[in-house]
Every structure is written in C-alpha cells, then in structure tokens.
Amino acid sequence: MLSKKWISLAAILAVAAAGTAWGVARWRHGQVFIGTDNAYVKGHVTSVASRIPGPLLTVEVTDNQFVRAGQVLATVDPRDFDANAARAEASLQEASSSVTLDQARVAQAQAQVEAALSQKKLAETELARFKALYERQSIAKQKFDHVQTQAEVAGAQVDAARKQVAAAQGLLSVSRGKVAGAQAALAAAKLQRSYCTIVAPCDGYVSRKMGEAGMVVAPGQPICAIVPLGQEEVWIEANFKETQLRRVRPGQPVKLVADLDEKAVFGGRVESISAGTGAAFSLLPAENATGNWVKVVQRVPVRIKLDPGADPAHRLRLGLTVSAEIDTRD
Template identity: 50%
Template sequence: VAQGLVSQQEHDTARIAHRTAQAALDASRRRFAQAEREAEQAEAEVRARQLAVEQARRRTEETDAAVREAEAQQAQVPVKEAGAGRAAAALEQAGADLAAAELQLAKTRIRAPVDGVVSKKTVEPGQLVQPGQPLMAVVPLHGVWVVANFKETQLTRLRPGQRATVRVDTFPDRVFHGTVESISAGTGARFSLLPPENATGNWVKVVQRVPVKIVLDDRHSNPHLLRPGMSASVTVDLR
C-alpha cells in the first residue's frame, strides 16, 4: 500500500466501525423506548395501587375482609414505588447510552462548518488524513462582499451605509448593488507583509489607498456568478 493511502482492509474496518456504531445507536434507541414504556407502566401501577388502597379504606367499615385487602394493597405500594424508581434509573441510563451512541456515530462523518462551494481540495479519495489536517477550502454561499481600494483623497465624504454599484470584468453589462459596510482603519500599504520604510531619509508623497468593504444585496449574492479574486469597479453614491 502506497504511503498516504488506505488499504482495502482499513477501508472495510472503517465501514464495519460505522455499521457497528449505527447498530449500537439503534439498540440504544430500542432500550431507551423499552425503559420509557416500563417507567410509564410502573408509574401507572403505583397510581392504581394507591387508588385501590383508598377504595379499600373506605370499605373498612363494611367488612373485615376489606380491611385485610387494604392492608395488603398498602404493603404493595412501597414495592411498586421501588420498581418505579428502578425503571426511572434504567430510563436515565438508556438516555445516556443513546447520547453516547449518537456521538460515536457523528464521529464517523466529516462535515463542513459552513455551506459553500469547494474552491481548493488538498486530499484525494483513499488518502489517510489526520485530526486537524486541512482537507479543502470552502467559499461560503451567503454574504458576498467586495473590497474596493479607494484613494485616501476620495474618503472625505465616504461613510458606512452609503449605497454603491459594482461592475465586474466577467459580466461587464451587469450591475450589482450593495452598501458600504466599513472603512479600514489603515491603508493597504501599512498592513501589507512588507510595509514601506523610509530608510534613506528621502520622502516622496504617494497617495495611499484604503480598503472599503461593500456588502452586496442578497438578491445579487449569487455564488454561481461571483468568485473570490475577481476584478471589479465600484461607484459609491455620496448623496
């Protein structure tokens, strides 16, 4: 077996483990349902015994036999209460077993944290993965936005909440509408990996650009049209 691949035996073992977890979950559910029925039956028997005791006590004035029957019924009440307590404990244990079985079953599946489109995949079918290993990059389907780098001289009247229109080179005849959500606290050059440093003492004024985040309206947030990294031109209504 090549390094990083899973053998057929390991694949079968994983499949058997999944089936075993599913079977354990089903068995726990059946035990939980049985324990619940037994608990309800025990509680019903307790109520019936208590009712019988009360009825027998009312008949004590009529006959001595009724008195003896009432005493017998009274003696059965603690026994039935103890049985109800055991049934309740069994029900609680069955619930814990069910939760554990569901957890084990959930661990046999890998789920993405968000809904989206896979944009980069780093694994192949049959490859062995480790906990914490990145498997793929997922681009969320909802909440599409554009980052526009405006000149610092264009920010005088720019405010969050202003409406904006966006055009992308891929769809030149289509206009997307959105709203200015935020303006970066610093220029793009200041937060770059290698910010400019004036080590020679010579200073040349260069107009800096500031990132501005524009969130597109929901009706324009079509993940099948826009992709991360596309070039776009943005116009903000300053009125």
C-alpha cells in the same frame, strides 16, 4: 514668408489651446470621477472539512467543478460508526425492556395494595363485630385479641404493599431515565454516522482540493474549498487614496473594468467604506513614533457591490485586478 509664420503661430496656439482644453477637461473629470487600478475581486471561500476521523472511501469531485448545495463531495468509511449505532440501538432495546418489566412490577405492587386493602377492610369488619360481642361478654377476651391482631396485621400489610409500589415506581423512573440516555446515545451515534457523507454547503466551484480516496482525515481537516460566484457572493475591494475620499458616499455608481477583458464593463455601487486603512489592519502595523518618519498617503478599502445582472456569466473570479471609477456628482 510672413504668412507661413502666422500659420505656424496659429497652429501652435491651436495645439496649445486644445491641450489646455483637454487638460482642463481631464482635471474637471478627475475632480468628479475618482479612479484607481488598486482594486481586486473578493468573495466568500467556504472551507469543507471532515467532522469525524477516518479514511476517505471516495472523493467525488475535482478542482474547478461546479457543485450544488447538498451534493456529495466525499465519503468516510462508516463501519465503525455503524457499529456504534448498533450498540446504541441494543442499549436502547435493553433499557426499553427494563421499562416494560418495571411497569409490570408497579402493576403487580398496585394489585397487592388492592388485595391488602380488601384484607384490611375484612379484618376491620370482623374486629367491629367481635368488639360488639366482647362488650356483651359473648366471647372470650382471647378471641377478641386474636381478631384485633389480625386487623393490625392487615393494616401493616397495606403499608408494606404501598412501599413496594413506591419502590417499583422508583425503579421505573430509573429505567425511563436509562431509556432517555440510550435514545440520546443512539441519536448521537446516528448523527456521527451522517457525518460520513460530506456534502457541499452551498452552490459554487470546487477549489483547493486536498482530499484523496484512501487518505485518513482528522476532524476539522480541510478536504476542499467551495467558492460561490453568485451575485451576492462576489464584490470589489478598491483601495483609494485618502485624498480621494472627500466626496465618496455609499450608493454612488461605479464603473468597473477588469483586466481580464478591458472591453467588458461592469456596473456597481459603493456599498461601504472601511473603518480603517490597510496599514491599520496589517499583521505588522507601521511604527510612526520614530525620528525618521516620512508621510505616506494611506489607502482606504472601499467595498463595491455589483449591480444585479452585472456578471451573469460569472467571469469575475476571486483575485482578479479591476479598475474602478466612482461617479461622485451626486
């Protein structure tokens, strides 16, 4: 009987010792490895919207379809924009024709200047010759006055021809300005026409598809969203208690287990710690300046970056729940 009591006591002590050892081990583990179940998969969501108004001719994707950057997602009826581009093209041709005509007018005016200069030179030569004859009294004063008047008229004609050149050059500048405006209008019309084809801005999966063929869309109206699941596009946001962050530093390794498959373990590293708690950035922050204040442990978001090649199959999807455990031994 006595031996049975000692055996029972020894068993109890052994169980107590094992429990104590296990508790100490768990306590020491909890001091070094801090964890939380309040963690979620986050990522970029790119909204795709029409930049122009009009009816959708086609919508070429479905929900959850993988698309490449530049792949056509939908098309808007382009007929109105084709007409605008045609009008802009016609305006450009008209302005270009005006430039050609004004260039011809400038050339004609410059030729008239050259002709007027030749007439002026001839008149000045005649004036010099008749002046010498008049000074020798070989011709009458009336004849000399007539030649002198012709020289003055030739000079005035040169001035008039030069003013015509300036006027023609002014018209040419105006026409060139119209050409520049017509070119800008044509470029804008072609740009608007290019918006009729809506393409994927990045690689990813189509989500929240709202556009359907025949639907009239307005500028900025969402058609669908693209969710990229690449290595740099997905991260984990773990909300740790403020009492757990004393030893947390960027760069520390993190063990991640998704509820999707508890057997799948993903590696990561602490990338950054939020500048404020979740309550600080909430839509309706808590009002603590009251008489019935109760202290509540706050949670601070910690951004965790996945290790390269941690999720090659892209199993992690936005919003999934994840368990995160940070190794703070460093």
